[in-house]
Amino acid sequence: MSEAPQLKILITEDNIADCLIINKLVKDQGYQTIVAHNGLEAIDLFVKEKPDIILMDALMPKMDGFEAAKRIKLLIGDDFVPIIFLTSLNDDVSLVSCLEAGGDDFLSKPYNSIVIAAKIQAFKRMVILHRTVQTQRDEITRRNEYLLQEQKIAKKVFDNVAHLGCLGASNIKHLLSPMSVFNGDVLLASRKPSGGMIVFLGDFTGHGLPAAIGAMPVAEIFYDLVAKGFGIEKIIYEINQKLNTILPIGFFCCASIVDINYSWERIKLWNGGLLDILLKKNNGSVRPFKSLHLPLGILSTKEFNAECVEYDMKVGERVYLFSDGIVDLKDSEEKEFSLNGFADYLLKSDDSDEVFLHILEQEKLSFERNMSNIDDVTFVEIKMISEDVISNKHRLVQNSDLRGARDWSMSFEMFNQTIRDFNPIPLMLHITMEVPELRIFNNDVCMVLSELITNGIDHGLLGLDSQLKNSANGFQQYYNLRNERLNNLSGESLHISLRHLPDATGGVLVIRVVDTGEGFDFRAIDLDIPKASQMSGRGIPLLTRLCESIVYEGNGNAAEAVYRWEKTQDNNLL
């Protein structure tokens, strides 16, 4: 037989003559038969032989058909084994009790071979259909379990790569749906080695694995470049290039990125394809920052624009980033929970906890109303705080067993075009981190490097006055002037030299930056901790706390910082 395998039919009949007749009828149809003579035997054979269809006499000794049917139905479980009652009872009540006992149909005696053949044929079709469905169901269940297992593993890998970074910081609050991995949202935050932090919120096209896969290189590039001291534009540039290379056409990543600078109380923002970034100001107003760029991954490096918007952000002010899902939230009046609505809410409320509760409530409502339609919602609030307090404790470190570079010096000189286009800090940091014991002081070293280099360029070469930054529109003016003068640089250079030498107690890193500018009156600088109004000074008071010494020479166009670390006396200290 080409189709289903031969069906096995259990015939249960106490009357020998009837039994012979029906057995012959069924066999003649080409089925295999087994025979029981009462209910108990039927149950026994059912268990042993696993028949496909059961023909069951109603009235039998020892155990009747009704009882046997009930028990067999319990044993059947998920399978479908039709029970057809054979009965000479004709009244409605008896027929109903056949069905109530779990029977699927009945055949009235005397037997009619055509009717028997037709009924068995009909049930055979149902048995086969049921089995097909069951096989498919089991296959789907198996595959689904497999998929869930795979997702679990994938999520673990994902969480290790796209970890939450410094999202736990006290000035960050965020909302990230637990399913976010597979619905395309990615939220990353990292402290910059020079102080402050960068937060990245991305929303990939589509859902599921493709979105999650795209998020991994983004996270890797992000954490790697932030740690190495690269600026936000470079990071955005690199991420776009990577996504442009790996994502198929039609896939991209909408993103909002914010770089927060505590010491200057400034933010830099880039928004490509996400909802307005909102800044809640201390005066109660809300400043939106529109998406000015195409999402990441669409444009080639040549066409791409990583230009950021800069803005003042005072201590206590809060900035909000959103993923697309937030517009899908509906408010109680059924109208779209628009971002304008949220901005209005932000205007009303000064309490950030209240704002969060509001969002959570909206999400819950939306979820209850329409489970299938909810997009992933990611939401993050970052508060401007004053510069992290830097402790002046001795920098103690265990002597490392790692091989590395401990006694060396290098110098690097940049001329006009390089000064304009190249950020030397990652390169310098890379070299200093070859001293194994210095690695944990990455942040300190980066801060000293950035301050000295920025001073050398901004004040030494470009002659910019940091007082400018204190006025209302000062920052913008400062930056315009900075760009203008950078473009007009000629005949200038900035010379950076680094020297690291171990000594009896640990090691000393000397950072020297010399510019070809006119210099400045370094005696006028107050080396005390800056008051708020002096925050945008040359950052020197800050450096005096990090370094053993800061010395200016010449006209003030040469600065030398000495950074010292010490070995612990006993190895258990760290």
Added chain:
Amino acid sequence: MSIVSHLSASGDVMKIGIQGRFDFGSHQDFRESYDKNDSNVKEYNVDMAKTTYLDSSALGMLLLLRDHAGSGAVIKIINCNKDVFKIFEISNFDQMFEISAAK
């Protein structure tokens, strides 16, 4: 959701009308609407007059159409309602496509 496309008699303008939600579910239909014998097409008109919703996969599909059209053809997205237009605005797709709102 339904997508209907129509090639002008001269064979150089392809009109694609999108009705209802334009999202991931429209992928196949949208692709089929332009993926025909269209080597002479110089202009694609994507008519959004009856489009009620647009998601990021729809934006992705437009990028696919752009890739398919190549540099030899322009793509105009016309008759966008307020919500749809806003999505194009946020995503800055107007930098890549000619987009116009409903009159």
